[in-house]
Amino acid sequence: MKKRFLLATMALVLSLSIMGCSKKEATPAPADGASGAWKFERPIEIVIPFGPGSGTDTTIRAWAPLMEKELGTTININNVAGAGGVQGAEFFVNQPADGYTFAMYTxxxxxxxxxxTASFDILNDTMPVVRLVQDSNIVLAGKHVPYNNLEELIAYAKANPDKKPTLGMMSINGIDGAAAKQLFDAAGIEVQFIPYASGAEANAAIMGGHTDMVLTSPFDGNxxxxxxxxxxxxxxxxxxxTxxxxxxxxxxxxxEAYIGPWRGIVAAKGTPQEAIDALEAAAVKVNEMKEWTDWKETVGLNDRPGFATQEEFKTIWMEYYETMKALRGK
Structure with a gap:
């Protein structure tokens, strides 16, 4: 009897042991990034929807080397210019949303x-990651115009309705046009907007006396x-x-005319959240680096609060959408 009880007890222990091992082996391994510790294992591509030399391009080329050190991987910059940034956005959205391709939007x-104007839903198919900087616009005039500041410009425009001042810019349908419209609507005057392919072309037109004014950045105009x-x-x-x-x-x-070209990193809808979080975490560290702060100081990008985290950038994204709708009467 005692022998049979001992054998039954051993059988039960063995059975429980086997069940325990089976349960452990059946537990699936966590998916990549499930712990939140995403690691970039190959180069990252950042699409810049504007050409080399633009403010967006200049910003990313100062920021990328610092991010490379923080992430431990290479960042490849891909300029895809055209249609006021829309062509680059359409290229970007057609890349795999695998956590290795991002873009810089404005x-x-x-x-x-x-x-x-895009072939896809930019508003809802874009995932803001982090805003890097907030720039300003400045209106400069050629030496040939009879006004020296905004108040004199307003007085001149009202006194000479048949001589509408001209303002050169690179994106009439983009942020430049929106900023200028906000300013001159508030001032109550009409100004003719003239499109140019580049800032160099717009500045040359001023120097040649072909355009009265130009909308540019303080750094470029200084x-x-x-x-x-x-x-x-x-x-x-x-x-x-400053x-x-x-x-x-x-x-x-x-x-109330403050609109300026912020620049931020975005991801396409469907990008792994772990990759977005990892890029944001690295950007937070870079934002505190002296090298980055010093660079922003040299180009006048420290005057206005610019950096925004993922959640803050989402709010900014939607606020700008509502502001632009109002400006464009939609």
């Missing part, structure tokens, strides 16, 4: 979402101000720029 892409070839009309910002302390801004003049 408010021009939010405007494209409002206007429906050289012309220092040389005396152009004069500053107004900075579109809440406060004066590198242009003598130039009036719309904030101090009482005009």
């Amino acid at each position: 408010p021009s892409h939010v405007i494209a979402a409002v206007d429906g 050289a012309y101000l220092e040389s005396g070839d152009m004069k500053a009309i107004v900075l579109l910002a809440e406060e004066r720029a 590198n242009l302390p003598d130039v009036q801004c719309t904030g101090e003049l009482g005009y």
Whole structure:
């Protein structure tokens, strides 16, 4: 009897042991990134929907080397310019959403979402990752014009309705056009917008007396101000720029015209959240690096709060969408 009880007990223990081993072996291994520790194992591509030398291109080329060190992988920059940033966005959305391809967008892409100029739903097919900088716009004028600041420009335009001032810019249907429209609607005057393929072409038109004014960035325009070839009309910002302390801004003049070209990293819908989180985490660290802060200081990008985390950027993305809808009467 005692022997049979011992044998039964051993059988039960063996059975439970086998069941325990079977259960352990049947437990599936966690999927890649399930723990949140995504590791980039091959080069990352960032699509820039504007050409080399643009503010977007300049920003990414200063930021990418610091991110490479933080991520431990190479970042390849792919410029796909055309149609005010839409061509690059359409190229980007057709790449695999596998966590290795991202893009840098600007408010021009939010405007494209409002206007429906892309072949896909930019608003809902875009996943904001992190905003890097917030730039400003400045209106410069040629030496040949009879006004020297915004108030004189407004007075001139109202006194000479048959002589509509001209303003050169690179993206009439993008952020440049939206910023200029906001400014001159607030000022109550009409200005003719002239499109140019590049900032160099727009500046050359000013120098040649073919256009009255140009909309550009403070950094790009500073050289012309220092040389005396152009004069500053107004900075579109809440406060004066540290590198242009003598130039009036719309904030101090009482005009609510502050739209400027922010630049941020985005992912396509379907990109693994773990990859997005990993890129955001690295960007947070880079944003605190002295090298990055120093570079922003040299180009005047430290005056306005620019950096935004994933959740903050999502809010900004939607707020700009509503602002652009209102500006475009949609």
